[in-house]
Amino acid sequence: MKEEKKESPIGVLWGWGKLYHGKFIGSIILAVLGVACQMVPYFCVAHIVTLMLSGEQDFSSYMTACIVALCGYLGKVVFANLSTVISHAATYYTLRDLRENITEKLARVPMGTILDTPSGQYKTTIVDRVEGMEPTFAHLIPEMTANVLVPIVIVVYLLILDWRMALLSLVTLVVGLVVMSAGMKNYPVKWEGAVKAGKQMADAIVEYIGGIEVVKAFSQSAGSYKKYSDAVNYNANYYVDWMRENQKTMSAYNAILPSVLICVLPCGFVFWLSGSLELSTFLSIVIFSLGLVGPIIAAFTFTDDLAVLGTNVEEISQLLNAEELNHKDTPVKLADTSISLGHVYFSYDGETEVLHDVSLTIRPGTMTALVGPSGSGKSTVAKLIAGYWDVTSGSITLGGYELKDIPLDEIADQISYVSQDNYLFNRSIRENIRMGKPGATDEEVEQAAKQSGCDAFIRKLDNGYDTVVGSAGSHLSGGERQRIAIARAMLKNAPVVILDEATAYIDPENEALVQKAISALTVGKTLIVIAHRLSTITGADNIVVVKDGTIHAQGTHEKLLETFPLYRDMWQAHIGAKDQM
Numbered sequence: 118m119k120e121e122k123k124e125s126p127i128g129v130l131w132g133w134g135k136l137y138h139g140k141f142i143g144s145i146i147l148a149v150l151g152v153a154c155q156m157v158p159y160f161c162v163a164h165i166v167t168l169m170l171s172g173e174q175d176f177s178s179y180m181t182a183c184i185v186a187l188c189g190y191l192g193k194v195v196f197a198n199l200s201t202v203i204s205h206a207a208t209y210y211t212l213r214d215l216r217e218n219i220t221e222k223l224a225r226v227p228m229g230t231i232l233d234t235p236s237g238q239y240k241t242t243i244v245d246r247v248e249g250m251e252p253t254f255a256h257l258i259p260e261m262t263a264n265v266l267v268p269i270v271i272v273v274y275l276l277i278l279d280w281r282m283a284l285l286s287l288v289t290l291v292v293g294l295v296v297m298s299a300g301m302k303n304y305p306v307k308w309e310g311a312v313k314a315g316k317q318m319a320d321a322i323v324e325y326i327g328g329i330e331v332v333k334a335f336s337q338s339a340g341s342y343k344k345y346s347d348a349v350n351y352n353a354n355y356y357v358d359w360m361r362e363n364q365k366t367m368s369a370y371n372a373i374l375p376s377v378l379i380c381v382l383p384c385g386f387v388f389w390l391s392g393s394l395e396l397s398t399f400l401s402i403v404i405f406s407l408g409l410v411g412p413i414i415a416a417f418t419f420t421d422d423l424a425v426l427g428t429n430v431e432e433i434s435q436l437l438n439a440e441e442l443n444h445k446d447t448p449v450k451l452a453d454t455s456i457s458l459g460h461v462y463f464s465y466d467g468e469t470e471v472l473h474d475v476s477l478t479i480r481p482g483t484m485t486a487l488v489g490p491s492g493s494g495k496s497t498v499a500k501l502i503a504g505y506w507d508v509t510s511g512s513i514t515l516g517g518y519e520l521k522d523i524p525l526d527e528i529a530d531q532i533s534y535v536s537q538d539n540y541l542f543n544r545s546i547r548e549n550i551r552m553g554k555p556g557a558t559d560e561e562v563e564q565a566a567k568q569s570g571c572d573a574f575i576r577k578l579d580n581g582y583d584t585v586v587g588s589a590g591s592h593l594s595g596g597e598r599q600r601i602a603i604a605r606a607m608l609k610n611a612p613v614v615i616l617d618e619a620t621a622y623i624d625p626e627n628e629a630l631v632q633k634a635i636s637a638l639t640v641g642k643t644l645i646v647i648a649h650r651l652s653t654i655t656g657a658d659n660i661v662v663v664k665d666g667t668i669h670a671q672g673t674h675e676k677l678l679e680t681f682p683l684y685r686d687m688w689q690a691h692i693g694a695k696d697q698m
């Protein structure tokens with residue numbers, strides 16, 4: 118098989134910034150001009166030395182050289198700053214686009230991929246790793262290019278002046294490079310380990326904070342905190358060990374690289390004494406050699422960034438290239454809201470099959486209830502219909518079209534999925550409800566809240582509809598969160614509504630109200646309900662009994678009571694439980 122050629126990390130990076138190539142190229146040109154100007158004072162000093170040695174007495178010649186040197190210095194300051202400003206603008210726009218692309222991508226990958234990844238990892242990639250690209254984009258690209266290019270030009274000039282001295286000025290550079298490459302040999306591997314340690318730490322802290330209620334309730338703070346503190350300690354020790362390992366080579370490198378004169382001076386004296394090197398050339402070369410050091414050291418400071426680039430780019434690319442849900446983009450015209458499942462098989466992990474040969478027809482405008490023991494696969498069926506995952510085999514159609522032929526946003530427009538743990542964002546109640554229909558007026562939002570029976574409790578809150586609900590709606594009770602989620606779905610007014618245990622948290626006092634609201638919401642709609650409380654679905658047009666990932670029976674409440682013992686048992690258990698309440 119032909120192996121696909123992998124693009125270099127710099128190539129990938131350059132591709133990410135393609136909208137801003139003009140700016141990046143501009144910043145490189147300005148940075149080159151800046152470093153070139155930085156070298157001007159060295160030329161001027163060399164020129165002054167030559168003038169002095171030649172016995173020049175004209176004051177204006179010296180002053181001209183000083184003014185040119187000053188201009189060079191000012192030019193360096195202006196060009197370097199302009200380059201930095203432009204490269205940073207291009208960089209932050211690129212990082213913004215990158216983050217937006219990642220979040221857009223997350224909307225297109227199967228829910229399973231997202232749920233199976235600890236949220237700490239997403240935070241690390243989207244926030245830290247993307248931010249880690251800043252030095253590369255804003256500094257490495259313009260500054261390293263400039264700090265490498267200009268010394269090359271100077272070395273060429275030195276070669277013209279005296280090739281022996283030019284080579285001697287490069288000796289410490291070459292030795293420094295060799296020492297550094299020995300030290301950097303394991304850098305990418307080490308950085309990969311550091312990334313892993315960082316991720317472990319992020320996962321541990323996200324888990325600890327997320328589960329803090331459980332931790333407190335079960336007095337396990339020592340135990341669960343240990344996982345976090347272990348991760349933090351591991352991370353710190355990892356960096357300390359790494360630093361210790363590198364200390365000798367880095368010290369040697371730092372000592373060798375700037376000491377250019379170590380060869381230039383003694384050998385220069387020998388050549389001068391032997392008459393093969395002019396004094397003015399010798400002194401000019403000494404001055405230029407010293408001038409070389411600054412840009413070269415500046416260029417070498419980016420080697421760390423270069424070494425970690427591969428790992429960072431790989432991590433971000435993995436997210437950007439994650440497998441997407443298999444859906445077409447061409448809009449379709451759905452005939453109606455009929456839904457049909459044909460011989461559907463499904464596995465979350467590719468190993469354990471959760472649904473086996475499920476076939477089901479849901480007519481438009483009807484109510485279908487999925488009932489069955491816990492873990493039987495009811496939510497899985499509902500989520501497959503909502504397009505959260507692709508089926509492993511078999512087909513699901515909506516309005517006559519295969520689900521995978523309908524664009525994802527069109528499915529989202531057609532279906533409202535209300536579950537028992539609908540997420541509320543840390544914004545006002547008004548904004549949370551408005552998510553059902555962006556652009557809805559305040560009146561529409563309040564109307565939906567009234568219909569879902571939450572207007573009264575919202576008005577009792579200090580800030581009414583403008584009350585901020587806290588992280589994940591933590592300032593509200595389970596039942597309140599639930600009703601807001603129902604209001605959101607009401608506002609959305611999608612033709613297909615899936616209620617996955619949506620009334621689970623509603624207290625008996627509100628249940629009648631919410632049931633009434635749900636009835637109003639679902640008039641003329643295709644409704645799929647998953648309910649443990651069978652009394653809420655006795656009026657369904659079709660009740661589907663799911664057990665062990667297959668459909669065991671379906672029909673009306675009366676028909677199932679008559680013909681299907683498992684349903685009869687479930688009904689008896691439900692009635693019994695109600696009686697005991």
Ligand SMILES: Nc1ncnc2c1ncn2[C@@H]1O[C@H](COP(=O)(O)OP(=O)(O)OP(=O)(O)O)[C@@H](O)[C@H]1O
Pocket residue numbers: 229232465466471489490491492493494495496497498
């Ligand atoms: N994201 C997931 N990844 C892996 N397995 C899952 C996932 N979600 C559910 N499962 C498994 O799939 C099976 C069916 O789960 P599902 O949630 O569909 O059942 P259910 O009938 O809706 O249960 P309940 O009534 O308790 O909500 C279970 O064995 C469950 O452990």
